[in-house]
Amino acid sequence: MATCEQIITDTIQLGGVLVFIKDQGPDFSRELLAPLRTDFENQIPFVVRDLKDLRSGKYKTRAEDLILFFDHQIDFLHIKSESSIESSLGQILQGQRILFSDKQSELAVDHIFPAITVAGWSAILANIKRELVSGVSLYEYANAQEVPCLFLDRDNVVVHNIPYNREASQVELMPGIVELIDQAHKKGYWVALVTNQSGIGRGRISWLEYKDVHQRMMALLAEQKSWIDDCMWSSFIENEAVTEGRLRPSLRKPRSGMFQIIHEKLRTKLSESIMIGDSASDLIAAHSAGVAHLFLLHSEKVSAEIQTLKEYQGKLQKKPQWTQFHFQVLDKLKDFSL
Ligand SMILES: [Mg+2]
Structure with missing residues (x-):
């Protein structure tokens, strides 16, 4: 005792x-x-x-x-x-x-x-x-058994991006996402979602609408016997925010708060974990949390995102004592193999 x-x-x-x-x-x-x-x-x-x-x-x-x-x-x-x-x-x-x-x-x-x-x-x-x-x-004991995690952005990665989507009926999974998640689970990875949802903070989507869209996404995955182990979202947005939008700024990507919470909960091994996102902020947030493998998924805005990432990379190169930033561009989810 x-x-x-x-x-x-x-x-x-x-x-x-x-x-x-x-x-x-x-x-x-x-x-x-x-x-x-x-x-x-x-x-x-x-x-x-x-x-x-x-x-x-x-x-x-x-x-x-x-x-x-x-x-x-x-x-x-x-x-x-x-x-x-x-x-x-x-x-x-x-x-x-x-x-x-x-x-x-x-x-x-x-x-x-x-x-x-x-x-x-x-x-x-x-x-x-x-x-x-x-x-x-x-603390070290509690985190001794660490498991790598596949971190995923939501819009343009797990589901097609519809800006500020509040209609559950419009949710559609991205091609290749089910296979990607299944691959990660078979290899023993956790799979976690980390999504900025400023629409809630801007007052453009209600919390209940967000919940319905989220549950529809999870139901579509479940129909294909797939699932995501844990999800985090951030409603924070600077300026023009309703009360929801003022909460917990450290969670909003490119800050690393959502990754740190998932890391605590799931005991993730960040040095072997993966982030797939379509925005520079997805990869920068993951990098600051210590996620080693960073992939930018191709989208309409890919050139601008690459530009932002290169600037970030350049800044880090001037600080050789910091962990350097490397990323790869992924054309399609189905091209990815663990
Ligand atoms: Mg996105």
């Missing part, structure tokens, strides 16, 4: 934070937080949240977080909501829940450890500090 130190160390290494619940009881949390602030100089990320803010949804916890409950907070795990329906705080908190208590109970927590004193807590923190300095990196 994992020790409390291991659970906290794993949380930190995988990007979670410790969540302390502020309460009106004995001022235990101040004493618990003091060593985190002083001895650790914020090496252990933590937040303190008011119960009412968590219950109202003002703040949320995430799957990777660890929420700590102490002996005198046991009632928090069973609370009455305004509508007086019995509800457990456990149900509105994402993440693992850990309770330090000697009371036996059927509470919705993942781990129970004996109640601790302030001195006991300091001892736990000292062990965590040692573990963080000398222990193995869980």
